Amino acid sequence: MTSDIQKFEDPGLPEHVHRKADHDENAAKAAEKKVAILFVISALGTLLLIGSYYFVKSTTFIFLPIMGDTNAQQLGIGAGLGIALLFIGLGAIQWARTLMPDTEVVAERHEFRSEDKDREDFVATVKERAGAAGLGRRSLIKRSLGLAVGLVGLSPLVLLRDLGPLPRKYLSTTDWKSGTRLVLDPSGRPIKPEDLEVGAVAQVLPELPAGTERTLENIGKDAVLLIRIRPEEFNLDAERLSWTHEGIIAFSKICSHMGCAVALYEQQTKHLLCPCHQSTFDVTRAAKVIFGPAARPLPQLAITVDSEGYLVAKQGFTEPIGPSFWERSS
Amino acid sequence: MSKKEQIAGNVANYVDERTGAAKWLKKNLTKVFPDHWSFMLGEIALYSFIILLLTGTFLTFWFDPSQNEVVYNGSYVPLQHVSMSASYASTLHISFDVRGGLLMRQIHHWAALIFMVAIVAHLLRVFFTGAFRKPREFNWLIGVGLLTLGIVEGFLGYSLPDDLLSGTGIRIAEAIIQAIPVVGSYLAFFAFGGAFPGHVFISRIYTVHVLLLPGIFLALITIHLMLVWYQKHTQYPGPGRTEKNVVGYPLMPVYMAKAGGFFFIVFGITAFLGAFASINPIWLYGPYTPGQISAGSQPDWYMGWLDGLVRAAPPLETHAFGHTISWNILIPGLIIPGILFTGMALYPFIESWMTGDKREHHLLDRPRNAPNRTALGAMSLAFMLVALINGGNDIIATHFHLTINGIMWFTRIGLFVVPPIVFVITKRLCLSLQRADRELVLHGRETGRLLMLPHGEFVEVHEPLSAEKIYTLTQHEQNAPLALPDVDQNGVRGATGLKGKLRKRFSVAHAEQVPSPTLTEAKAIEHH
Numbered sequence: 016m017t018s019d020i021q022k023f024e025d026p027g028l029p030e031h032v033h034r035k036a037d038h039d040e041n042a043a044k045a046a047e048k049k050v051a052i053l054f055v056i057s058a059l060g061t062l063l064l065i066g067s068y069y070f071v072k073s074t075t076f077i078f079l080p081i082m083g084d085t086n087a088q089q090l091g092i093g094a095g096l097g098i099a100l101l102f103i104g105l106g107a108i109q110w111a112r113t114l115m116p117d118t119e120v121v122a123e124r125h126e127f128r129s130e131d132k133d134r135e136d137f138v139a140t141v142k143e144r145a146g147a148a149g150l151g152r153r154s155l156i157k158r159s160l161g162l163a164v165g166l167v168g169l170s171p172l173v174l175l176r177d178l179g180p181l182p183r184k185y186l187s188t189t190d191w192k193s194g195t196r197l198v199l200d201p202s203g204r205p206i207k208p209e210d211l212e213v214g215a216v217a218q219v220l221p222e223l224p225a226g227t228e229r230t231l232e233n234i235g236k237d238a239v240l241l242i243r244i245r246p247e248e249f250n251l252d253a254e255r256l257s258w259t260h261e262g263i264i265a266f267s268k269i270c271s272h273m274g275c276a277v278a279l280y281e282q283q284t285k286h287l288l289c290p291c292h293q294s295t296f297d298v299t300r301a302a303k304v305i306f307g308p309a310a311r312p313l314p315q316l317a318i319t320v321d322s323e324g325y326l327v328a329k330q331g332f333t334e335p336i337g338p339s340f341w342e343r344s345s
Numbered sequence: 346m347s348k349k350e351q352i353a354g355n356v357a358n359y360v361d362e363r364t365g366a367a368k369w370l371k372k373n374l375t376k377v378f379p380d381h382w383s384f385m386l387g388e389i390a391l392y393s394f395i396i397l398l399l400t401g402t403f404l405t406f407w408f409d410p411s412q413n414e415v416v417y418n419g420s421y422v423p424l425q426h427v428s429m430s431a432s433y434a435s436t437l438h439i440s441f442d443v444r445g446g447l448l449m450r451q452i453h454h455w456a457a458l459i460f461m462v463a464i465v466a467h468l469l470r471v472f473f474t475g476a477f478r479k480p481r482e483f484n485w486l487i488g489v490g491l492l493t494l495g496i497v498e499g500f501l502g503y504s505l506p507d508d509l510l511s512g513t514g515i516r517i518a519e520a521i522i523q524a525i526p527v528v529g530s531y532l533a534f535f536a537f538g539g540a541f542p543g544h545v546f547i548s549r550i551y552t553v554h555v556l557l558l559p560g561i562f563l564a565l566i567t568i569h570l571m572l573v574w575y576q577k578h579t580q581y582p583g584p585g586r587t588e589k590n591v592v593g594y595p596l597m598p599v600y601m602a603k604a605g606g607f608f609f610i611v612f613g614i615t616a617f618l619g620a621f622a623s624i625n626p627i628w629l630y631g632p633y634t635p636g637q638i639s640a641g642s643q644p645d646w647y648m649g650w651l652d653g654l655v656r657a658a659p660p661l662e663t664h665a666f667g668h669t670i671s672w673n674i675l676i677p678g679l680i681i682p683g684i685l686f687t688g689m690a691l692y693p694f695i696e697s698w699m700t701g702d703k704r705e706h707h708l709l710d711r712p713r714n715a716p717n718r719t720a721l722g723a724m725s726l727a728f729m730l731v732a733l734i735n736g737g738n739d740i741i742a743t744h745f746h747l748t749i750n751g752i753m754w755f756t757r758i759g760l761f762v763v764p765p766i767v768f769v770i771t772k773r774l775c776l777s778l779q780r781a782d783r784e785l786v787l788h789g790r791e792t793g794r795l796l797m798l799p800h801g802e803f804v805e806v807h808e809p810l811s812a813e814k815i816y817t818l819t820q821h822e823q824n825a826p827l828a829l830p831d832v833d834q835n836g837v838r839g840a841t842g843l844k845g846k847l848r849k850r851f852s853v854a855h856a857e858q859v860p861s862p863t864l865t866e867a868k869a870i871e872h873h
Contacts, residue, residue, distance in 0.1 A: 021864040023786075023819045026812040028585030028592065068444055073420075082621060086447065093448040093620020101613025107606030115599045122377040122591050124577055124707060127480050178535040185540055186523075186530055200636060218636060232540040235516075235635035268636060273520035273655075273674065274541070275513055276638040290640045291517060292656045293739060293749050306750060308655060308673045310662035338520040339662060340530045343669040 028119065036113050046113035053106035060098025067091025186342070187335040189221075189236045191316060196222040197241065197265070197326040200234075205325040206241070208261050216280045217241045218268060221328070236336055238268035238276065239316055241326075242298055244285060250299045258317035258329065265316040265328075266302050267336040270294060272309035274338045287313070310339070378600045379580040379593035383470045385607060390463035391570075392611040393456045394562065400453040401555065407443055409435035410505065410551035412544045421628055429507075429632035432547045436506040436627055452619030457499050459615060461647040464492050472692075472722050474709035476579045478702070482693045484576075487569045489690045494558055494565075496647050501554040503625065503645060507547055510625075512633025513642050516541065517655075524674040542635065582708045582820050584813040591707070641739055650729045653736030654681055657756040685725075699851040701827045713782075714821040716775035717855040720768045727767035731759045772857075779859035782818045786810060786862045787870055819863070824856035 035042040067088055075087040129137070145151065196205045197219040211217060219239050223229055246262040258264075266287070270277045275291035280298075286305070287296040294307030302313035314336050317329035335343050361367040378384075411431040417424050419434070421441045439446035468488060471477055477485035500518070504511045519541045523533040538545035577591050586592050594600050618624075630639055644652050654677035661672035688695075696718065697703060712719040734741065735756035742749045789807035796804050810818075829849050 019865070023812075023815050023862075023864050023867075025587070025816050025820070026584050029813055073442075073444065079621070082623065085621075085623075088444060089447045090620055092445045093452075093616055096448070097613050097616035097620055099613075100609045100616055104606040104609030104611075104613055107602045107609065111599050111602035111606065115602060117594070117599070119592050120375070120377050120595050121585070122577070124589050124591060126705065127576070175535070179538040179543075180534060182530040182534045185534075220636075231542050231633075231635055235541055238636035273517045274635075275516060275642070276636055278638045279640060290638055290642050290739065291513065292652075293753070294660075304660055307753075308658040308660055308677075310660040310671065310673050338523055338674070339669045339671040340523045340533075341526055341528075341668055341670075342530060343664075344667040345664055345669075 028121070031118050034113065034117065043114065046109075050106050050110045050114070053102050053109060057099050057102035057106065060095045060100075060102060062095070064092050064095030064099060067095055182340075182342075186337070186340055189332055189336060190223065190233060191221050191237065191239075191328045191331045193328060193330045194321065195328045195331075196321070197239070197318065197328070198222045200238070207324050208243075208263055208320065208326060211241060211243045211263060213243050213245055213262065214282050215243050219265075219326075235274075236269060239265050240268045240277065240280075240287070241265050241318075242280060242285075242287075244298065248285065248299050251301055255301045255315060258315055260318050260320060260326065263318065263326070264298060265318045266296075266298075266313040267316065267332065268313075269337040270309060271304075271311040271313055271336075272307070272338060277313060373574075374595070374597040376574070376596045377577075377591050377593045378596065379578050379591060381581055383474075384578065386463055386467040386470050388604060388607060389611055390460055390467055391566065392608045393460035393463055393615070394566065395608070396456040396612055396615055397453060397460060398559065400449045400456065401559075403449045404439060404446075404453060405555060407435055407439045407446065408432070408505070408551075410548045412507065412542070412547050424628060424631070427632065430547070432505060432507040433627070433632045436508070440628060448616075448619050450619075451622070451624050452615055454503070454624045455618040455622070456615050457502060458624075458645065458647075459611075461495055461499060461645075464488075464495055465647075468492060469722070469726070473712040473719055474579070474581075475706065475715055475718065476709055477693045478706040479693075479697065480576055480705050481572070481579075484569055484572045485693050486690055487565050487572075489686065491562065491565055491569070493686060494561060498554060498558045498562070499645055500648060501550045501558070504550060505547060505554065506625075506627045507633050508627040509630040509633050509637060509639055510627070510642060512542065512635075513638055514644060515546065516635065517652075521674055521678045524671045524678070526668075526670055526675075542633070577707070579707050579709050582711070583817050586708065588705070588707050641743075643737060643740065646733070649736035650732040651678065651682060651736070653732040653734065653738070653756065654678075654760075656738060657732070657735050657753060657760065659757070685728075689725075696855075699848060699855050700824070701852065708820075710821065713775040713778040714858070716772045716779075716857060719775050720772035723771040724764040724768040728760060728764045731756055731763050776857070776859055779861075783859055783862045786815050786818050787867055819861045821861060823861060824858050826856040827852040 036046045037043075067090075071088040071091050073086070073088045076084040077087045077090070079085050079090075150157065198205050198221070200218045200220045203222075205222065206217065206219060217240075219241055220229065220234065220237050221239075223233075241263055242265075243261075243263045246259070249256060249259065249262075249264070251259070266277075268276050268278070270289045270291065272289065272292055272294050275289050277287050277289045277294075277296065279288040279290055280286075281288065285298040287298055287302065288294070289307070289309070292308050294309030295305050296302040296309070296313055297305050301315055304310065304312060314332050314334050316332060318326055319329045321327045334345060357367070409431045413431045414428050415431050415434050417427050417429055417434045417437060419425070419438050419442050421437055424437065436450070439450055441447070471485065471488070500514070504515050504518075519533055519537065522536060523529045525532060533541070536546065536549075537543040538549075578593070580586050580591055580593070594603075631637075643649070655674065658673040658677045661676075663670045663672065710718075735752060738749050738752040738756070741747060742752060789809040792806045792808050794806040796806050798804060827849065829845060829852070
C-alpha cells in the first residue's frame with residue numbers, strides 16, 4: 016500500500032448521551048421506585064418458597080400443561096427460589112442501567128514485555144544464583160537428584176496397585192459349564208422347551224450351586240437371551256445347528272461391541288438390536304452382525320435338555336463374551 | 346463526618362494497616378471492563394459453576410455414594426421392596442422425601458448442562474473473534490482444559506445415581522478403557538476394583554466428582570480470571586477503541602452491579618428450569634443391572650458427539666498374534682477426540698505460525714474479517730454437529746420416521762463431506778460480507794427513497810454512513826501473505842521443505858481478503 020492512500024480516520028469516542036434520570040430529579044425518583052419494586056417482588060418470592068416448604072403437602076400434585084402432573088411442593092419452592100433470585104438480579108441491573116453513572120471510561124494498556132534491563136538483570140540473577148548453587152558444575156548431584164525425583168514420581172504406580180485385582184482369566188470365562196441349567200431371570204425357575212412358544216424371548220442365567228449368591232458381576236457376563244423360532248428358519252452350519260434345541264437358540268446378551276444388554280428383539284425380521292449403538296444381529300445366522308459398529312457376532316451358547324427335560328448348557332461359551340480386550344485371541 | 350462514615354473509616358483503617366489493601370483496591374475498583382453481550386457467555390459458565398457448587402453441596406448431605414445393596418422402602422411406591430444400590434436409593438430419597446431435594450437435583454443437572462453450553466459458546470466467541478491471540482494463549486489452553494474436565498465431570502455426575510441409564514453409560518466407559526491396547530483390561534480392573542460393575546466404582550468417582558475435579562476447576566478458573574484481570578479484557582473495534590486502550594465501565598459500581606445482578610439472573614432462570622422442567626427422572630429407569638437396558642439410551646448433549654462417532658464407526662477389529670485391537674472403539678472413542686482436542690489447544694500457535702503474526706492483539710476481529718479462521722471454525726463445528734446428530738440417531742429415526750441405517754450412512758459420508766463444504770461456503774460468505782461492507786462505506790446506506798432526475802432517470806438515494814460506522818467497518822488490518830523466499834540466502838531451493846511450502850500456502854489462504862475501502866477511494870468516487 017503506497018503512502019498517499021489515506022485510510023478513514025478514527026473519529027474518537029462518540030459524545031456521551033445523558034439519560035433522563037441524569038438531570039431530571041423526578042425521572043430519577045421514578046427509576047428508584049422501579050428498582051425497589053423489583054427487590055420487593057424478590058422478597059415475595061422467598062415468602063412463596065417458605066410457604067411452599069411448610070404448608071404444601073409433599074403428596075400434592077398439580078397438572079401443568081406440557082409438564083404433566085407436577086409435585087406442588089417442589090414446584091412452589093422452585094418457583095419461589097426462582098423469583099427471589101431473578102428479581103434481585105433484575106433490580107441490580109435496572110439500578111445500574113438507570114441510576115449509576117453510564118459514562119464510558121478509557122484506560123491505557125501497557126505492553127506485558129518487561130523492560131530490556133529487567134530481563135537482563137533477571138537472567139544475570141538466575142545465572143549467578145544457579146552458579147552459586149553449583150547446578151552447572153556438580154553433575155553428580157544433578158544426576159542423583161534426577162534419579163531420586165524420577166523414582167519418587169513413579170511411586171504412585173506402586174501405591175495404586177491395590178486399586179483392583181489382576182484380570183487373569185476373568186474376562187474370558189463365565190459361569191456356564193456343561194450341564195448348567197438355564198434359569199429364568201429374575202424368578203430363578205428352570206425352564207423347559209415347551210415353556211417357550213415360537214417367537215418368544217426369555218432372559219436366562221446359569222443356575223448357581225445352592226448357597227451361592229448371584230452378583231451383578233455374574234449377571235454382567237452370564238446373561239443369556241433365549242429365542243425360539245421355527246427350526247427351518249435357521250441358516251446355520253451343522254455344528255451351530257446342533258447347538259440349538261427344537262428351534263431354541265441361545266446368545267450371550269452382553270453386546271460384543273461395548274457390553275450393553277442386547278435387549279431389543281424384532282420378531283418379524285428375527286433381528287437383535289443393541290439400543291446403545293444400534294449394532295444389529297441376525298438370529299437366524301448365528302447372530303451375524305448385519306449393521307452397526309459391532310465387529311463380532313454375539314457368542315452362541317450350545318444348549319440341550321437334561322434327563323428331566325430342562326434346558327441345560329451343552330458346554331460353556333467357546334469364546335469370551337462381551338466387548339473386546341487386548342488378551343482376547345479371536 | 347457522619348457516624349456511618351466514621352465506622353467505615355475505622356474498619357478500612359484496621360484492614361489496611363494489616364494488608365496495605367487500599368492502594369491495590371483504589372486502582373482496581375476503577376478497573377475498566379468493556380461491555381458487550383458476548384462477554385457474558387463466560388460469565389454464565391462461571392455463575393453456573395457457583396450454582397453447581399451450592400446445589401452439589403446440598404445434595405451431598407443426603408447422597409450415599411455406595412453400591413451396597415439395600416431394599417428401598419421410601420415413598421415412591423413402584424420401587425418399594427426392590428433391591429438396589431444405596432446410591433440409587435439415596436437419590437430416590439432426595440427426589441421424594443427431602444423437601445426441595447428434587448428441585449436441587451434438577452437445578453444441579455440443568456446448571457451442568459448450562460455450564461457446558463456456556464463454555465462452548467464462550468469458546469466459540471473467543472475463537473471467532475480471535476481473542477485467543479497473543480498475549481492470551483495461556484487462557485485459551487486453560488479454557489480447553491476446563492472444557493475437557495467439564496465433559497468428564499458431567500459424565501461422572503450423571504453416573505452417580507446408579508440408575509439403569511447411567512449404569513449403561515459406565516458400562517460403555519468400561520468398554521472404552523478395556524479396549525486400550527496392552528493395558529486395557531488391567532486399567533479396567535483397577536478402575537472398578539475388579540470385574541464390572543464391582544462395589545467401589547461409585548464411591549471412587551464420587552470423590553473425583555465432589556473433591557478432586559472441583560478443586561482443579563477452582564484453581565484453573567482462578568488463574569483464568571486473574572489473567573483476564575491482569576491482561577485487561579479485549580474489546581470490539583470501534584471509534585475511540587485502539588490496541589493501546591480499553592473503553593468500558595468501571596468495576597465499581599456499574600460493572601459490579603451488572604455482573605452481580607447477572608449472577609442472580611442466571612441462578613434465577615436455572616431455578617425456574619429446575620422447578621418447571623423435569624430432567625433425568627431416574628425413578629423411571631430403575632436400578633442398574635448389567636442384564637437390562639432401556640430403549641433410547643442417550644448421554645447428555647456434551648457427550649453426544651462422542652457417542653455419535655462411536656455409533657458411526659465401521660465394524661473394524663484386528664485379531665493377530667493372539668491379541669485383539671478394537672478399531673471400532675479406539676478410533677471414535679480415543680483417537681479422534683484426542684486429535685480434535687489437541688488441534689483445538691494448539692490452534693493459537695498454528696495460526697501464529699501460518700500468519701507469522703507475533704504481535705499483541707487486544708482489538709477483536711469481526712469474524713468476517715478473518716475468513717479463513719471463521720471457515721475453519723465453522724468446519725469443525727459442522728463435524729461436531731454431524732457427529733452429534735448421529736448420537737441421537739435412534740431418537741431422530743423414531744421421531745422423523747427415518748431409518749437408522751439411512752442416518753448412519755448420512756453420518757459416515759457426512760463426517761467427511763460436510764465439513765469441507767461448510768468451509769468453502771463460510772469463507773465465500775465472509776468475503777461477500779466484506780464486499781457488502783465495502784459497498785456500504787463507499788456508497789452509503791440504501792434509503793429506499795427513489796428520486797426522479799430531470800431527464801427522467803430514477804435513482805435510489807443513498808445516505809452516507811456516520812464517521813463512527815465507517816471507521817468500525819474499515820479499521821481492520823489488511824492481511825498480506827508471508828513473504829517467504831523460495832530460495833534461501835545461499836541459493837538452496839526450498840530450504841524449508843514441505844513445512845515451508847505448507848506454511849506459504851496456509852499464509853496465502855489466511856490472507857485472502859476484500860481490500861478495505863479507503864478515504865482516497867471514497868474521495869475519488871465523490872469527484873465523479
